Amino acid sequence: MVYLTLGFLLFFALLAILLRDTLLSVLSLAAVSALLSIAFYQLQAPVAGAFELSVGAGLITVLAVLTISFLQKRKERRQPGYALWMAFSLALVALLFFLFQALWPQALANLIPQTSWGEVGDVLWRVRIFDLVPQILVILSAVLGILALLRKEGERKEK
Amino acid sequence: MNLWPFVFVLFALGIFCLLTRRNLIKILIGLELLSKGATLALIWSGILRNSLSYTQSLTVIAIAIEVMVVAVFLALVYAFHEKSSSLDTDDMKRLKG
Amino acid sequence: MNLQAIPLYLLLVPLAGAAIVPLLNFFASRAVPLFSVLVGLVTAVIGFFLPGEIGAKTFSIEWLPGLLKTGFQLDTLSVVPALIATWIGFLTLIYSLGYMKHEENLSRYYSLTLLFIASMIGMSLADNFLTLFFFWEVMGVCSYALIGFFYKDPKAASAGVKAFLTTRIGDIGLLAAILTIYAFTGTFSISQGLAEGSKIALPFLNFIAFGFILGAVGKSAQLPLHVWLPDAMEAPTTISALIHAATMVNAGVYLLARVYPLLSLAPSWLVVIQWIGALTALLGSLLASFHNDLKRILAYSTISQLGYMVLAVGVGGVFASQFHLFSHAIFKALLFLCAGAVIHELKTRDIREMGGLWKFMPVTGTTFLIGALALMGLPVLNGFFSKDMILEEALLSGSWAPLVVASLAALLTAYYSLRTTAVVFWGKRRTSAHVKEAPAVMTGPLTVLALGSLVSWALVGPLTSSWIRTGLGAPQINWLELLKETFSSTAFLITVCVIVLGFLIFYYRRSLSWVKEKIPGFFKAVAVGLGFDIFYGWLSQQIYSTSGFLNSFFEERVMEGINKATGKGSVALSTSSRKMQTGDLHWNLLYIVIALIVILGLILW
Numbered sequence: 075m076v077y078l079t080l081g082f083l084l085f086f087a088l089l090a091i092l093l094r095d096t097l098l099s100v101l102s103l104a105a106v107s108a109l110l111s112i113a114f115y116q117l118q119a120p121v122a123g124a125f126e127l128s129v130g131a132g133l134i135t136v137l138a139v140l141t142i143s144f145l146q147k148r149k150e151r152r153q154p155g156y157a158l159w160m161a162f163s164l165a166l167v168a169l170l171f172f173l174f175q176a177l178w179p180q181a182l183a184n185l186i187p188q189t190s191w192g193e194v195g196d197v198l199w200r201v202r203i204f205d206l207v208p209q210i211l212v213i214l215s216a217v218l219g220i221l222a223l224l225r226k227e228g229e230r231k232e233k
Numbered sequence: 234m235n236l237w238p239f240v241f242v243l244f245a246l247g248i249f250c251l252l253t254r255r256n257l258i259k260i261l262i263g264l265e266l267l268s269k270g271a272t273l274a275l276i277w278s279g280i281l282r283n284s285l286s287y288t289q290s291l292t293v294i295a296i297a298i299e300v301m302v303v304a305v306f307l308a309l310v311y312a313f314h315e316k317s318s319s320l321d322t323d324d325m326k327r328l329k330g
Numbered sequence: 331m332n333l334q335a336i337p338l339y340l341l342l343v344p345l346a347g348a349a350i351v352p353l354l355n356f357f358a359s360r361a362v363p364l365f366s367v368l369v370g371l372v373t374a375v376i377g378f379f380l381p382g383e384i385g386a387k388t389f390s391i392e393w394l395p396g397l398l399k400t401g402f403q404l405d406t407l408s409v410v411p412a413l414i415a416t417w418i419g420f421l422t423l424i425y426s427l428g429y430m431k432h433e434e435n436l437s438r439y440y441s442l443t444l445l446f447i448a449s450m451i452g453m454s455l456a457d458n459f460l461t462l463f464f465f466w467e468v469m470g471v472c473s474y475a476l477i478g479f480f481y482k483d484p485k486a487a488s489a490g491v492k493a494f495l496t497t498r499i500g501d502i503g504l505l506a507a508i509l510t511i512y513a514f515t516g517t518f519s520i521s522q523g524l525a526e527g528s529k530i531a532l533p534f535l536n537f538i539a540f541g542f543i544l545g546a547v548g549k550s551a552q553l554p555l556h557v558w559l560p561d562a563m564e565a566p567t568t569i570s571a572l573i574h575a576a577t578m579v580n581a582g583v584y585l586l587a588r589v590y591p592l593l594s595l596a597p598s599w600l601v602v603i604q605w606i607g608a609l610t611a612l613l614g615s616l617l618a619s620f621h622n623d624l625k626r627i628l629a630y631s632t633i634s635q636l637g638y639m640v641l642a643v644g645v646g647g648v649f650a651s652q653f654h655l656f657s658h659a660i661f662k663a664l665l666f667l668c669a670g671a672v673i674h675e676l677k678t679r680d681i682r683e684m685g686g687l688w689k690f691m692p693v694t695g696t697t698f699l700i701g702a703l704a705l706m707g708l709p710v711l712n713g714f715f716s717k718d719m720i721l722e723e724a725l726l727s728g729s730w731a732p733l734v735v736a737s738l739a740a741l742l743t744a745y746y747s748l749r750t751t752a753v754v755f756w757g758k759r760r761t762s763a764h765v766k767e768a769p770a771v772m773t774g775p776l777t778v779l780a781l782g783s784l785v786s787w788a789l790v791g792p793l794t795s796s797w798i799r800t801g802l803g804a805p806q807i808n809w810l811e812l813l814k815e816t817f818s819s820t821a822f823l824i825t826v827c828v829i830v831l832g833f834l835i836f837y838y839r840r841s842l843s844w845v846k847e848k849i850p851g852f853f854k855a856v857a858v859g860l861g862f863d864i865f866y867g868w869l870s871q872q873i874y875s876t877s878g879f880l881n882s883f884f885e886e887r888v889m890e891g892i893n894k895a896t897g898k899g900s901v902a903l904s905t906s907s908r909k910m911q912t913g914d915l916h917w918n919l920l921y922i923v924i925a926l927i928v929i930l931g932l933i934l935w
Contacts (some may be wrong), residue, residue: 076234076236077234080236080239083243084239084242084243086328087243087246087266088246088264090250090266091246091249091250091254091259091262091263091266096256096258096259096320099258099259099262100258100262103244103262103265103266106265106266106269107269110269110273112255113273114276117276117277118280118285119276119280119285119288119289119292121273121289121290121292121293122276122289122292122293122296123296124298125292125293125296125297126272129296129297129299129300130269130296130299132264133300134265134299134300134303137271137303137304137307138261138303138307140313141307141310142258144311145310145311145314145320170300189285189286189289193286194286194289194290196286197286197287197289197290198290198293200285201287201290202290202291202294205290205291205294208295209297209298212297212298212301213243213297213301214254215301216301216302216304216305218299219305219308219309220304220305220308222313223305223311223312224308224311225312248923251916251919251923252919253916254918254922255916260915260919322914322915322916323914325913325914325915326703326913326914327913328911328913329911329912329913329914
């Protein structure tokens with residue numbers, strides 16, 4: 075079952091690379107994130123899956139689309155014909171998914187033990203607490219970087 | 234079950250995208266694919282070692298870092314666009330030695 | 331007082347004096363000359379006790395355990411130069427009170443003089459070749475510094491440098507010989523080295539003998555390295571008396587006498603020594619006969635007499651050479667100090683401007699005459715006995731040719747000693763300066779030395795007995811026997827003939843002036859010291875210009891080339907490395923990917 079999800083993931087990844095329209099490629103990247111999150115769930119890693127879904131498919135996609143929309147004011151979009159190709163691929167993939175599920179039910183068995191949120195939280199806060207320090211640093215530097223990069227033209231000239 | 238091929242293919246796709254695409258957003262996508270490949274590899278190695286709780290904490294941190302990278306990269310793209318009104322890497326030649 | 335440590339005290343007292351003088355100069359510069367004389371007096375007094383210790387146990391100190399052990403050896407051979415240094419040094423210091431009264435920088439003078447006395451004592455009492463070499467070098471440095479004492483005079487400064495360089499050549503030979511002995515016998519101790527010297531193979535013995543001879547030739551101003559001594563007369567006369575007549579120049583002869591056991595094992599070099607000595611004697615006396623600078627005459631005379639001593643060592647008469655060393659130190663110092671008095675009064679060194687000084691400077695004149703007669707070798711004076719002994723030894727060993735040359739030199743010696751006395755003190759007065767006798771502080775030492783010239787030969791008794799006691803092998807004679815032997819030997823006849831002939835040449839010199847017209851070229855050559863100085867000057871000029879050329883060549887071609895090559899190389903390297911900075915994002919990414927792969931590979935393997 076995981077193979078299926080991952081197969082779709084690879085397909086959408088390829089799509090993201092090959093598409094010429096930046097907006098559409100970002101959208102397929104969102105699809106990649108979603109599929110990865112499903113794969114994590116299937117691999118009995120629900121915590122990672124939840125994070126990936128909220129962050130990858132949510133936060134990153136929103137940020138990227140926002141940026142593109144800011145820039146799109148000066149850039150022209152491609153032909154909307156590509157959207158049809160997108161829809162077609164999605165439909166094809168869904169069909170293949172159901173076929174696969176119907177024909178090989180054994181392959182969908184999962185033998186991996188479950189992990190709970192409590193365990194991961196425990197590990198994160200007790201064992202890997204040291205990791206949170208550089209994490210905070212990373213967040214800080216990211217914020218500072220963004221602020222610096224987003225300074226207006228006029229302000230930059232002053233400095 | 235063996236997920237290593239998927240991981241390697243993801244890595245390969247990410248590198249391919251980084252090296253061959255000229256649009257900055259495409260480069261972002263390449264980076265993202267590499268990060269997702271890394272998280273997948275983390276989870277898979279956790280399954281192999283049967284210590285998913287430990288591995289998941291690492292993965293969560295990796296995802297957070299990925300977000301930071303994307304955020305800063307997008308700010309960079311925005312700043313670059315302010316300067317030269319294009320997203321083509323061929324126009325970014327100011328560091329030529 | 332620990333009697334065994336007398337040599338140590340003898341060495342340390344002038345050394346301490348030399349160190350204290352500059353300090354004293356800082357506080358009370360007027361007291362410096364008197365203090366130095368006091369130090370000299372103390373040294374001389376200690377020196378009186380030294381002969382009593384001859385044959386006693388040698389005193390030794392281990393500087394570096396197992397590696398360097400030095401000590402003092404007290405046989406007559408070592409005691410004589412040490413005593414000369416102390417006593418004549420003391421007399422010279424008294425004389426300096428008057429002579430150097432009006433000079434400046436006296437602390438430098440006295441400090442160096444005391445240091446010099448200390449190093450002469452150290453050298454002659456040394457038991458170890460390295461110590462000997464060390465003090466040898468210190469003497470050379472003091473000589474250089476004192477010759478160049480009047481450093482503002484360019485002649486003096488260059489004379490100092492010339493002296494140092496010339497003796498340096500000799501020092502290299504000495505060091506080579508010392509090291510060769512060490513290589514073969516594994517010891518630096520003199521007594522051991524000499525004892526085991528017979529084990530060394532002949533070719534190396536020849537080399538060692540050559541090294542020692544070179545050292546002696548340099549230090550004692552023998553042919554061909556004699557050129558520094560006449561120019562060294564730029565030094566104050568007291569220094570000329572002390573260093574260049576009585577002590578330092580004797581160091582070479584002392585060295586040859588000390589290592590004679592080794593030299594006798596290399597007979598071909600002994601012949602060389604004889605010839606060097608004989609020819610030097612002749613050259614010195616020849617040049618002294620025809621020069622007109624008073625101190626230069628005495629310098630050439632010193633060279634000539636040192637030649638006699640070297641000849642004596644060459645024919646095997648080691649005692650004769652030391653005896654003559656003793657006599658020569660006394661009368662030559664006397665002659666120099668008298669010359670100093672004259673020069674001090676007249677302010678000139680040219681004897682053609684002197685004359686008829688006997689009336690005004692009777693004491694100086696008399697003592698100078700005594701010294702000149704001793705130099706000539708007139709019987710009764712000490713110079714006669716020692717010179718006669720040398721000629722006797724030469725006769726006994728059968729070296730005819732050097733003997734003839736030495737006799738010829740004695741002839742000329744007689745001539746020039748009389749000539750100098752006559753031109754300076756007798757005859758018509760040629761100067762108009764106001765002349766008076768030298769002060770008592772200067773004439774006192776003169777008188778003492780003159781007395782010494784008259785009687786020092788009588789010490790032959792105690793000298794020979796202690797000689798035998800320390801196993802240096804010479805027949806024992808006291809002064810009566812000396813008189814008997816000398817007057818009945820064949821050498822006595824030679825000496826008498828020579829003196830008489832010399833006197834005759836002097837007396838009839840006016841009528842012999844036609845010789846000068848017949849061979850003017852010879853006299854012209856003599857006037858420039860037979861061309862040695864010119865040759866050496868040319869040689870050093872060649873060396874300088876060649877080395878200058880080589881140096882500039884090296885600087886410009888090699889060094890500049892390296893500089894330029896380095897610069898060009900780095901520029902080329904950076905130009906080629908610049909190509910990596912394409913400015914293209916994808917190239918950078920490619921590099922990152924490649925690096926990633928490489929690192930992964932390194933980690934996984």
